[in-house]
Amino acid sequence: MKRLIITFLALFLIKGAAFAAVDWESKGMQIAGEIMANPAGFFYDFQQDLEGTTPLPPGKRFSIQTGLFPTLIPMTYTNVSGKVRLHGEGRIAPGVPQLDLIGGYWDMLAAKMATKDSKTIDSAKFGGYYMGAIMSTSLSPRVRTFWGYKHSQLDARLKFKAGEQPEMLGTTVNSFDTGFKDDFFIAGIETPKGVGKLWSIQLNYGLKTQTFSSKISWYGKFFELGLNIFPEGVLVFHPVWNFHVNF
Amino acid sequence: MKKIILSAFIAAGMAARLCAAVAEDSKIFTPFFDMSMTEAAFLPSEGNIFSGGNINTQVGLLAKATQADHLFGLYNFNYGGPGFAPQDSKQFTDRSMSHGFNIEYRRSVTDRIRLRPGVSLNREFRRTGANEAWQNGLYNMNSTGGQLAGDYTFDEEKNGYVTAQYLFRNVKFPNYTDLLTEFRNMNNTASVNGGLQDQTMGQFSLRPSWNKFFAGLTYTVQNYKNQKVVANTGVNSTVKQKDSDTAVDFGFQQSLWIFELAPMVSYTMHKSNQNFMLYKFLGDTSPQFGGKYYDFNELTLSMPLDLNITSKWAVGGAINLTRRAYDKRTARDANNNFTTEKQVNNMTTLTGSIRKRINEVAMVRLFTSLIVANSNNKFEKYMPYNYTGNSFGIAYQLSY
Numbered sequence: 191m192k193r194l195i196i197t198f199l200a201l202f203l204i205k206g207a208a209f210a211a212v213d214w215e216s217k218g219m220q221i222a223g224e225i226m227a228n229p230a231g232f233f234y235d236f237q238q239d240l241e242g243t244t245p246l247p248p249g250k251r252f253s254i255q256t257g258l259f260p261t262l263i264p265m266t267y268t269n270v271s272g273k274v275r276l277h278g279e280g281r282i283a284p285g286v287p288q289l290d291l292i293g294g295y296w297d298m299l300a301a302k303m304a305t306k307d308s309k310t311i312d313s314a315k316f317g318g319y320y321m322g323a324i325m326s327t328s329l330s331p332r333v334r335t336f337w338g339y340k341h342s343q344l345d346a347r348l349k350f351k352a353g354e355q356p357e358m359l360g361t362t363v364n365s366f367d368t369g370f371k372d373d374f375f376i377a378g379i380e381t382p383k384g385v386g387k388l389w390s391i392q393l394n395y396g397l398k399t400q401t402f403s404s405k406i407s408w409y410g411k412f413f414e415l416g417l418n419i420f421p422e423g424v425l426v427f428h429p430v431w432n433f434h435v436n437f
Numbered sequence: 438m439k440k441i442i443l444s445a446f447i448a449a450g451m452a453a454r455l456c457a458a459v460a461e462d463s464k465i466f467t468p469f470f471d472m473s474m475t476e477a478a479f480l481p482s483e484g485n486i487f488s489g490g491n492i493n494t495q496v497g498l499l500a501k502a503t504q505a506d507h508l509f510g511l512y513n514f515n516y517g518g519p520g521f522a523p524q525d526s527k528q529f530t531d532r533s534m535s536h537g538f539n540i541e542y543r544r545s546v547t548d549r550i551r552l553r554p555g556v557s558l559n560r561e562f563r564r565t566g567a568n569e570a571w572q573n574g575l576y577n578m579n580s581t582g583g584q585l586a587g588d589y590t591f592d593e594e595k596n597g598y599v600t601a602q603y604l605f606r607n608v609k610f611p612n613y614t615d616l617l618t619e620f621r622n623m624n625n626t627a628s629v630n631g632g633l634q635d636q637t638m639g640q641f642s643l644r645p646s647w648n649k650f651f652a653g654l655t656y657t658v659q660n661y662k663n664q665k666v667v668a669n670t671g672v673n674s675t676v677k678q679k680d681s682d683t684a685v686d687f688g689f690q691q692s693l694w695i696f697e698l699a700p701m702v703s704y705t706m707h708k709s710n711q712n713f714m715l716y717k718f719l720g721d722t723s724p725q726f727g728g729k730y731y732d733f734n735e736l737t738l739s740m741p742l743d744l745n746i747t748s749k750w751a752v753g754g755a756i757n758l759t760r761r762a763y764d765k766r767t768a769r770d771a772n773n774n775f776t777t778e779k780q781v782n783n784m785t786t787l788t789g790s791i792r793k794r795i796n797e798v799a800m801v802r803l804f805t806s807l808i809v810a811n812s813n814n815k816f817e818k819y820m821p822y823n824y825t826g827n828s829f830g831i832a833y834q835l836s837y
Contacts, residue, residue: 212486227568327468333798333837335470335496377496379470379835381798389795391472391835393494393514400534400562400571402516404474404492406833417831419476419490421518422532426476426488 224424226358230370231401234344235423236261237296237318238403239416239430242271243376244390245326245336246290247436251275255414255434261296266303269296279327292340293321301348310354312365318344324376336392338376345369372396378405386410409434469497469511470837477804477830479520479529483821487529489519490830505545513537519566521808523759524782524822530566535559553586557606575612582606582638597647603640610634635662650689657682667712669726680709680731688739697743697751705735713766717773725775732764743792753802755788769816782812782822798837805829 225232240257253273261267271294279288298316305314322340329335349365350356356363378392387410395402403423407416407430416430476490497511517533541555558581563574571577584604591597613634636659644653659680665673688701713730741755761782768780790804805827812822 212480216485329468329470329837332796335468335837377472377494379472379798379837381796381835383795389799391474391799391833393472393492395514402492402514402534406474419474419492421476421488421490421492421516426490 221424222358226361226363229366230344230346230368232424233316233346234318234342234370234401235403235418235420235425235428236265236267237320237342237344238394238405238420239418239428240267240269240271240296240432241294241320241340241342242273242292242432242434243322243324243338243340243392243394243405244378244380244388244407244409245288245324245334246273246275247388248279248288248334250436253434253436255294255432257296257430257432259431260428266299266301267296268299270294273324285327287325287327290324290326291321292324292338293319295319310350310356312349312351313347314349315345315347318342318370322374322376326380332382334380336376336378336380336390340374340376340394341372342374342396343369343371370399372399372401383408411436465501467499467501468837469495469499469509470835471495472836473832473834475830475832476518477520477828479826479828481521481529481821481826482824483817484529487519489529489532490516491518491520492516507543509541509543511537511539511541513539521784521786521810521826521828523761523784524810524812524814524820525761528565528820531563532565533561533563534571535561549590551588551590553588554583555586556583557581557604573612575614576610576634577612578608578610580606580608580638592647595648597645599643599645602642602644605640606638608634608636608638632662633664636660636664637662649691650687652687653685655682655684655686657684664711666710667714669712669728671714671724671726676710678709678711680707680711682707695745697745698741700738700740702736702738705737707731707733707735715769715773715775727766727775729765730763731766733761733766734764735759735761741788743790749794751792751794753788753790753792753804755786755790757784757786757788759784768812768814771815771817773816773818776813778813780812780814782810782814784808784810799835800833802832802834803830804832 240261242255246253252275255271256262257267257269261269271292274291276289276291277286280286296318301314301316304311320340320342322338324336324338326334326336346369347367350363373396375395375397376392378390380388380390383389387408390407392405393402394405401422404419405416407414409415412433412435414430414432414434416432418428418430420426420428472494474490474492476488478486478488480486492514494514495511497509499507499509501507513536515535515537519530519532521529537557537559539555539557541553544552546552559579561578562571563576564571582605584602586600586602588598588600591599609632614631615633638657638659640655640657642653642655644651661678664678666676666678668674682705684703684705686701686703688699690699709729709731711731713727715725715727738758739755741753743751743753745751763780766780767775768778770776786806786808788804788806790802792800792802794800806829808826808828810822810824814822817823
């Protein structure tokens, strides 16, 4: 423990040697500008947080999942996902990989409420879905690799009432109607972290939009903790908390 | 200059990874998987905080047709995000993304000699902080080619072998154009300027390795297909640009008690027949001439050290030094005038980290770094040469 404290102290001393300051106002303006430039991309990053793109654990036939954070809270993405195993690894013939179908749907609750109660928003629709397949094969008793495809789609429409349009960065915003649609290639690897607990890292790459993300996940019987990283996204780090049940 | 060096390293890097995969005796197919990811925040003394990182994913399959004949296919996705970089290499906000495909046939001629011919296809996209679409990057690059490598094992017990390799690449920059020439002569655009950076690249390397010690000698030649050498009159001559790099490197990876040490040193001599005209502003009628502007010698030293506190946890430190000294290029003063001093760039990075091994194939590392960059070049309107910076981030690696 002493060694750890000394190390931390050394790191802070190193850190203090550089002279730098963060201009948070400028950073905030930059982030707002990036969201306005590509709102669909910003909201789609959250859709990726709820997408279940890891294979079913060996021996499980299907599962249901819902994203809790940052999707249900605070983004109000009500969502449900599912996985179904078509066949287990080696069941049809030795060496044939496990094949799972995946899919899910979400709808933003805040958009519905805003349309109903807001004095400024005339109509709003935020929602999306995804579907695909994951193939997984064991490399050793402790390592499993998986490959997959998913089709993802998002619709984002917002219209403000006449005379109530907000101003962002000096521009009056009347409405936006945008969306996101792409086919993704998925590659990942999974390894046990403990009894009944798994750890995985995967790459999701959009073939048309060249959107990509790295998803790191720890998951057990009911919960998944993750760190999704969108290097080209507005918010690069997304801590993720999902709930699932496997049968 | 940055894209030239990059293309050389892409070619060499892919080839080195190919050699890493080894067939398991009992299997016809052996997968190869390596995924690493680093994400960090960067806080420079000049400019605002920004984030960046790297993702590298390699997936491959080694097929064993017979005991002596193997076929290996590899796909490599690589993303290089914003970050601090040595001076004269790239802007902090520049990013690149590449897809590489490599197929290699391995033939064991004897127990000690193996031949590895292969073909390669690489597509790279680059974008700047202006966030242009990936397809529109000025320095987007496509390359195709092949290589022939031969391995000779001289000590099976200590994994001692030497690899000789020749590789060839045909490199195209489909979007590249000379913006200054276009501006000065607007009637001549892509038809004149297109393909200026297109080139062929040949590389020969000799790499011995023994008992986790390794060394290498690499010679790379780049022949430009269209780019001409600029003369001191400011007009292009009839001579085409030709660059070469001669590099030597040495390093090892050893464990001693609780210490893991992996130092590496390399020295590169870059030669180019290209010169440079310094226009201080558009329409400058008396530009300054910089002869043999791109020749330099570069020393890089990397000394990472990890101390294993327990079987899972380790604390680490690293020092990285890069020193580039130009042969003929003189530094500029703050007013963009050449001085009499030869330009020298230094960059030092001190890193502290904590590493956790999740299991035998996966690890995570938290790190923080201090970067000190200095140069006698004081003209920093477009690219910083003298700055300090901090970065702190997280790195994951999972390989099989």
